[in-house]
Amino acid sequence: MYAPIELTSRTIFFRPDLRVMVVRWHTHVPLEAVQADYGRMLAAAEQFGFSDWLLDVRRRDQASAELSAWVSSTFYPVAVERLAPRRLRIAVLSSPALADTYRSDPDQRRYVAYVVDDARPFDLQLFADEGQAMHWLSPLT
Template structure:
């Protein structure tokens, strides 16, 4: 496993065998740290040409609504532009409580017909990795 970036709030790694980026938040993050973290994972995604991301929110919790909307609107366009030909899937790994909050928030995002980035919420890592690899 390749581990390119570590900070006190974020650990990034790349699994070349699965072509999978893993973003693990280690504590709650400020809005700036949130955006910096996504910029770091996007830079790694460009380098590795990987559009499959596992984002572990279990130690961090959910972002505030403004940061979530930023990810779903602004960042999504950067992600699509960075990897236009890649399959783009994001699996959020959360606690069951946070999954129940995040799923309805993402439902509105799923209604956008121009959206070519799939996002799912999981409470266990193995099903998340399987979905990232196979889309099922």
């Protein structure tokens, strides 16, 4: 029922038992291809009703400011609108190198501060451990 979806830059898996869409990046591609894959990712989330996402970016060793700006200012607001009334919740699983970039690069620091701000109409947290990320996404009981 929930077969993996292979995209240019990532693979989408579904965990219906946890109601989590798992997206694992596997390669770097040009910005336009990444944006197209984000669109396909959102379409899959809409189709199957998944608003809790684990984004595994551990294979990425860099984050472009252009992509971070687009994701935070364009993609996430569109995703929030299209998934409503469900609240979008995103656990980002990062490598140590990428986490260091988020802390040391001024542009990345600004984008991360923006997306993790509680004032946003979505929830996003950064993780180094997949178990902790999945626990954070677990439904509250």
